[in-house]
Amino acid sequence: MLTDILALTAVALHLLGITTAMHAVVHARTPQGAMAWALGLVLLPYVTLVPYLYLGSSHVHGYASPPRRRSAGILANPDAHPACVRLDALAALAGRPFRRGHALRLLVDGQAAFDAMFAAIARAQRDVLVQFFIIHDDVLGLLLQQALLERAAAGVRVHLLYDNIGSHDLPPAYVDTLRRGGVQVQAFAGRRWRNRFQLNFRNHRKLVVVDDACGFVGGLNVGDEYLGGRLPLSPWRDTQLELRGPAVADLRRAFAEDWHWSTGTTLPAAGAIADQGTASVLVLTTGPADDQETGSLCFTALIHAARQRVWLSTPYFVPDSAVLSALQLAVLRGVDVRVMIPSRADHHGVFLASTLHAHEALQRGIGMYRYQPGFLHQKAVLVDDHTAAIGSMNLDSRSFRLNFEITALAVDEAFAADMEAMLREDFARCRAIEAREYDDAPYLRRVAMHVARLFDPIL
Template identity: 30%
Template sequence: MPPLQYIQPIFYTIIVLNAAAAFVTVFRDRNRDIAATWAWLLVLIWLPIIGFIAYAFVGRKLPKNRLFRLRKETQIRLEQMIQRQREALGTELMPADAVTSSVRGMVSLFLNSDGALLSRKNRVKIYTDGHEKFHAMFQDIEAAKNHIHIEYYTFYNDQIGNELLHLLERKAAQGVDVRVLYDPWGSMGTFRSFFKHLEELGGHARPFLGAHSAILDFRLNFRDHRKIVVTDGRVGYVGGFNVGDQYLGRSKKFGYWRDTHLRIVGSGVFELQERFIRDWNATDAEHRIVPDVNMFPVIRVKGNTSLQIVSSGPDSDAQQIKLGYIKMIMTAQHRLWIQSPYLIPDDSVLDAIKIAAMSGVDVRIMVPDKPDHAFVYRATQYYARELADAGVKIYYYNNGFIHAKTIVIDGQVASVGSANMDFRSFKLNFEVNAFLYDADLAQELERIFLEDQKISSLITVQDFKNQSFWLKFKQTFSRLLSPIL
């Protein structure tokens, strides 16, 4: 045991070395958001060993050589397919100036920031119950003749996961081209061996960007949070449901699972198809997809929905979905209703919501009344308290767990997809949303919100004031970590 007079210098030396290592670790990434930079400094300095372990899981950037490298010939082929559809469908794929002035700015925003085509005359159905969503999706997969493309953040090795896998195996045995893209972290416990028989039958399954397991790819950030299904280039699914028993209400922890998902029939499927092809080819260059007419068929349906499929992720600095959220918030004149399991907005989104509320817009935000991640939930409560002070009506959903990611404004425009109202979805994960320009669908989502509101609790400013000091402390501390949650 060293003499007492040596302990203090050793202790100070460790503190100085740890602080120096923290500064070098954080500031070597010059493009990191300043809020995240200071949050990581706080963690690394105050939690010397634990902080660096956490940084290894959460803080590291995705190497540029693992970001999207789309082969030139594939890009050209995709552009040719999309151009073919535009020529064949004529007025069903239209420029921004062909829509009403109230949404023209939003359409232009997505065209300029993401190249997202405006698709018209789609048939769109909303699902809020997992049993109904999976029943419809299984029917569409069963009917597929040419290809099935599936991309999920979570694909669990459980009852519903095995039911879907066996269905895909049957289709692969029939000669249908089956491809599954999954995130290994979100699909914790699902290994490559789970898909072995599918691949023996001619199907393909890959972990996103080539990671083989959550253990080997120990990074919480830059996950594939998208949920995409495309069958025969004609039917597409996008929304919040993953593949797992908990999404069917089979988890005692969460109870009933309330989510929102879309089934799209029409030219809007093209953008989901293109997104999947890009993600697949970035992951597996050896078995890359060469787009053909079977993946982009000319389809005409009698629908009323105009929409844009918008993607965002760490492969772009544009934060396209976040910009869309801000545009919706600032466009709202009467009503702005939001559902999200996580409410951790950055300053730009937070200010936009406050401005809307203080301008007289009826702003309502619904979040769960129970946590699935402790720090995230406490940070959500902090921002809910801050927004309540600005006049926002905060509702805690009481009938299980609400996982829906929806925004609807004035009963005219809506967004449904995978992106939460938080830093992670804005900057750190790969996301996809459908922005819907259809009054009937928007009003249906409003009716769904009102039904959910009946089984939710309105949390008033006084309710937040009455919270204990310890609870407020946990909320405030979690808020300090919000840029990295």
């Protein structure tokens, strides 16, 4: 009797596995992912059915992604910077044109960034919107908590959004204290049951908006390690952008979309925001709710627009074929292509895959550099002498396809000069990667690199 039950159960699991494999073949984002899931579900449904429930979906359902248009109208603007015209595809991808009239400030590393963000929060009179992928209950986390509680006590509307997976160790007491103090707090999670099982889709955005007067975007999360308090990764190298001007409304819109997705409530839109400077800015939100591969397209368009240089800084270098080909074509055009990556690992699997990709990039003539003083977490791009990007997006498949990300593209010669000066200092602290880094590695380590690359679609 028991054997009959076990046999029927096995048959049922294999039939379910075959059915689920069909779903994976139709819906997987990449052929590699489709093949891996299909083989596992057909041959080993006992161990792959549950992981597929949590990791197999390729798309977020029900999220109100921004409209995509064929043209964002930038070509019709006679005052547009030539670089904005060249990047019109990105404006079309974002569904909005570059906005003019911004004042921009680079905030290098955690102390400068959090000093500026806390100072802006302390001046808030109407509302504060705060979103981070990771929030820790440590010294910096408690400083953020206190800053938000003080503004809420002063009658300011305060909203805090964090990612449930990135902040998995945030204790309930931290959140409860904020709620008792009048802060609206929410973990990012879809309200539809079919999205609740998905662990792959993470909100990796980091942004702060204060009174629609200023906004901050970049790579920093809230934790003592971002101030250099985590050995052996310290000092932590990161960058945040402060912007003032009309594009602050786009940062607000990005937060409001995530808030509505998580709570079902709608935040008021920004009012008219006066010009504060001369820079042109495009805020680009990307994620798994988009019909297109917006993250990869963003990097590809930026690289193709380059005529003199492309300097990239990323903690994880796991490019897809489109981005790698764009980098190689830039080299063939005579563009100065440099990619800066860490010399220390915070995630060993990604570090191994990045090392192999860096070796292959060298073979294509791409300059690869390892930042030496500490862990490099900065996500920055400089194109020629006029275009720069700061945001949350890493140069890897997870940021391209699985994470909700946000990037601010700035077209302005003065800001690009600030970025150039910052990156020159960073590259001066780098060691150029040579082929022997891979060639001289022990055989088993090289095997581990190739094994790690098999997991590129989820790294």
